[in-house]
Amino acid sequence: MGGEETSYSDERRQFHGDRDLLAAVSGISGQPSQNRRLPSIPIYGLFLDRDRVKARIGRTFDAERDQGTQFLFLPVLLGIGALVYFAWPYEPSLLGVLVVASLFGVAAWRLRRHPLLKMLAAALLVVSLGALLGKVETGLKRTKIIGSEITTRLTGRVDRVEHQASGRVRLTLEVLATERPVLRYSPDRVRVTARALPEGVGPGDVVQGVVRLIPPSGPVRPNSYDFAFQSYFTGIGAIGFFLGNPVLAERSWPSLSVDAQARAKIELLRQKMAERIISVVGGPEGAIAAALITGIRAGIPEEINDALRVVGLYHVISISGLHMALVGGTLMVTLRCLFALWPAFATRWPVKKFAAVLALAASAFYLLISGADVAAQRSFLMLAVMLLAVVFDRAALTMRNLAISAIIILVISPHEVAGPSFQMSFAATAALVAAYAAWSRRRKSRRSHGTGVKGRTAVGRGVRNLISAAAALAMTSVIAGSATAIFSAWHFQHVSPLGLLANLAAMPIVSVVVMPMAVLASVLMPLGWDGLPLYAMGEGIAAMNAIATQLAQHSFLDSTGAISTFAVLLLASGLALLTMAQTSLRYAATIPMITGVIVLLASNPIPDVLVSEDARLVGVKTSDGAVAVNNPRPRGFTIENWQRALKATNVLKPTHEKAAAMKGEFQCDELYCSAKHWTGAIITYTASDDIARAACGESTVLIIADATILNPCVDGLTLVLTSRDLALNGAAEIRLPREPNAPAKLRQAINLPLRPWHDHRRYSRAARGLAEYKGEPSRSRPLPSTAPKDADQ
Structure with missing residues (x-):
């Protein structure tokens, strides 16, 4: 329109x-153009005369071309191509993408005397160019992301300072050096929090301190926001927190390049303006x-x-x-x-x-x-x-x-x-x-x-x-x-x-x-x-x-729960056609939009069980609309996301009552947690090899929170997820069977082989089947995270 x-x-x-x-x-304002009134296609009689219908459709497409509608769809097609690239199950080669684009380009030229085929080939050419743009951007970024959590002494130049409502300070640092240990694969930039900063520290200064660095996580569930993807394209190689307050190493303004000094001055101006505004307005x-x-x-x-x-x-x-x-x-x-x-x-x-x-x-x-x-x-x-x-x-x-x-x-x-x-x-x-x-x-x-x-x-x-x-x-x-x-x-x-x-x-x-x-x-x-x-x-x-x-x-309930990807694609395509078509062709948007609404209402993509990628948190949808968890202190961001996805009204913490598992809640002791779903399926969580073996055949889903333990179940009746599986393939969602002896269905957030923004995952200790370092929290039972709340992504 x-x-x-x-x-x-x-x-x-x-x-x-x-x-x-x-x-x-x-x-x-601008000068209005004098465009002619666009033709429309009457609905009646369309199926009575094929030549007449063909002629009217041709006139409609001619009118769209005269109005420049083809240009309007260029960003849509480029965006589709980029989405196809980023969603591809493996990393395509640059040569392969170039070959595909070249083939569609040649096809568009050879089919220039066949308008519809030429238009289709040209559209596919633009889609392939969008994929090429995504491939080029990915290749140029090359962000270095650490593979495992590690504590090191870091020296970094302050790029950005953000004072949080909790009283902590979040710093974006350009990494200059690491020691004790020296990181062989050191990230270029990190984002860390601290309790306080030395007086007068601002952009451009160099600070030192002992930090706990954590790799950016993947999606908290399939189709959720991917922190690792965003970190890769923003150049952040790790997040974390200072174990003590950082100290000022030097004020390095004289040694900065002209470009770096300009960026630092802009950041300092932002910081001073923010402080001035907060002091005057307050609260x-x-x-x-x-x-x-x-x-x-x-x-x-x-x-x-x-x-x-x-x-x-x-x-x-x-x-x-x-x-x-x-x-x-x-x-x-x-x-x-x-x-x-x-x-x-x-x-x-x-x-x-x-x-x-x-x-x-x-x-x-x-x-x-x-x-x-x-x-x-x-x-x-x-x-x-x-x-x-x-x-x-x-x-x-x-x-x-x-x-x-x-x-x-x-x-x-x-x-x-x-x-x-x-x-x-x-x-x-x-x-x-x-x-x-x-x-x-x-x-x-x-x-x-x-x-x-x-x-x-x-x-x-x-x-x-x-x-x-x-x-x-x-x-x-x-x-x-x-x-x-x-x-x-x-x-x-x-x-x-x-x-x-x-x-x-x-x-x-x-x-x-x-x-x-x-x-x-x-x-x-x-x-x-x-x-x-x-x-x-x-x-x-x-x-x-x-x-x-x-x-x-x-406000009443505003959570929609997880919705169908296919329905979203149909509704989005209908919206694009409705807003960009200039003639009665826009009415064709009703087809994908009505279909999308039907798919949206008919589908039920809400899973029964969710498992976090670090194997520390399991959520089970109960019959009364709550989500039962195995951890008494679940991470806030993760559980809030799960609540919305499961359309859950509240969170049920684990208990030690033996009857809790029968009600849908997790019943936990020192070695395991167990919950019974309303379908009769049993979900067991443990870090014990003996309990894991005993759960085979008895449990519908078994989560093993130990990367050194392999799948002990050989009968195929129990769906087993180990820490190693989760470390490589990310968070999982499970649909429990509604019929006896039917298997549970598993879907994880990340596919193999790993894409560049997830490649760091294979270097974690859990992904390599190694035990945690001594002194780190044991996963033999559910424990809350030891990181500060604002270290969560």
Whole structure:
């Protein structure tokens, strides 16, 4: 639904108070193009005359080609290719990918006289190019990730400092040296936490201390977020924590390169700005204000984060297209108003272009001080394309500009296509662009037929504008929320039932008060005049927090449980066709979307048992909707993820009562834990060889928490998972049999052979079948993790 391009000023009049990147950049406009009305295909009579149907379909595809729809699908096809590469069961060779791309290129050229076959070959060529981009990015990264937990004395240069709400400090360090022991395969960068830092330590300084380094984990269950994948592409080779407070080794600014000094100065500026904001605003509001301006989110209390997530307002915290648009839009409107004060200058020079260039420069500065995370980079690219369109007298808000932004991002960072941020951002933006284009065409049609309302009084027009603004904000939330709901359910097993109400209440405050005051405070901060705008910003954030907290207390169940991958693919393909097709071809999107809904409702991908990759935690879904665990102190992130995936209402801790196993809970003693599922299946957890042998044939599932013990069961009736299996293949999900003597079905998060971002797993002691080092916690019985809570990923 791209259709006729309209200027931004027209869009703004139609949708006042829009919270999205597309309408928040006030003042962007371009020259509307005069596109002809697109043909449509009537439904009746399609199957009566084959030639007639063929001719109409041909005209429809010709109209799509004339409107440039093929270009709009380029990022979609590139993204599909990148996803295919990252999901491939083994690492393909670069030569193989090049050969496949070449074959499709030759096929497209040879089939140039057969339009449909040529289009298919060209689409497959673009898909193969997307896979090639993923392969090239993977080969260029070569991030070194440690294979096992290890304690060493580390010397590192501080790259980033983040003060957390718990009082600890998280450091991103460039590793300079290790000793006692010297790591033969040392990571280049690590992320570690400390209780406190020496006075005055900041970016660019060198610190030393004894650290416990831990490899980044894989998914906590199949199809879950993969920390190792993200760490590989962000260059983080280990996480961990200081065993004592680090000490300052040297202030190495003079020895840094010019580029390193520039990065350190930017980080130091971010840190000082965050400290200034937090000191002036104070409390949770100060932490959120610092996050909105500097991108440092570590200091936000977890209860506020949870409330914002529950009601669908957490997107306010991340540096996204909304923030970039509000920063650029606020400055652009302000500059155009200032230029208007000098009519002689404004009438002789293209002040709109001047304002766009200055807004782009300000947005680039905002990108730097916000930390330049990948999500912020993506948002800046989207805004930059639109502002540059204004400079070159092109329409700013079009699907073509969105496609250009997506192509740039996919070329630079193709791995982002696998992440929720990329998928949700572009899904929402594409849906809003398409909806705005359709509404614009409808408005123009009504005006051309003279059906618009005329003769209203000033009061009537004001009331109508207020109603229109509220309706615009509501529709923006509905459209964006609907487009992103499937991805939110897939990645987080979470939807926000009160998201529309929360956004209607909070987003006007964010758009009108919080972000404009953030821009003003940033401008006035060097002069020391930022107190008043920061105070106003804090009051706006306090109002947003109050809305989120109140609604979160009344929010009903928002967990969707694990959903079908096939259903997600069908719904996503339908969304792409619906938003990008320019003619009645968009109605074809109903086929994959209806099919996707049917698959979503008919499938039941929720497993019965989940096992963590370190073999320390087992979760079993009980008949009353809870999840029973074998560990009295399960890791918070893991159990929360499992609760959402299993759609579990609460967590049942293990007990020593002998009847507990019959109720679905884990009954544990010094040597083993056991639970009985409502299907009658028995799940046994142990690190004892003797108990493992005794459980063969008696237990449906046996988890052996000792890498030195091999599978003792030879009858094939018991599904056995050892620590070695889990160390290599990652976390597991199990479906228990519903019929007697039927086997349990196992699926694990990682396939063999290992891909580059998982290759470090084969070097762990458990993966090599070795026992743990002496002095480490024994796994002969369930024990809580000894790492600090904030060392969890």
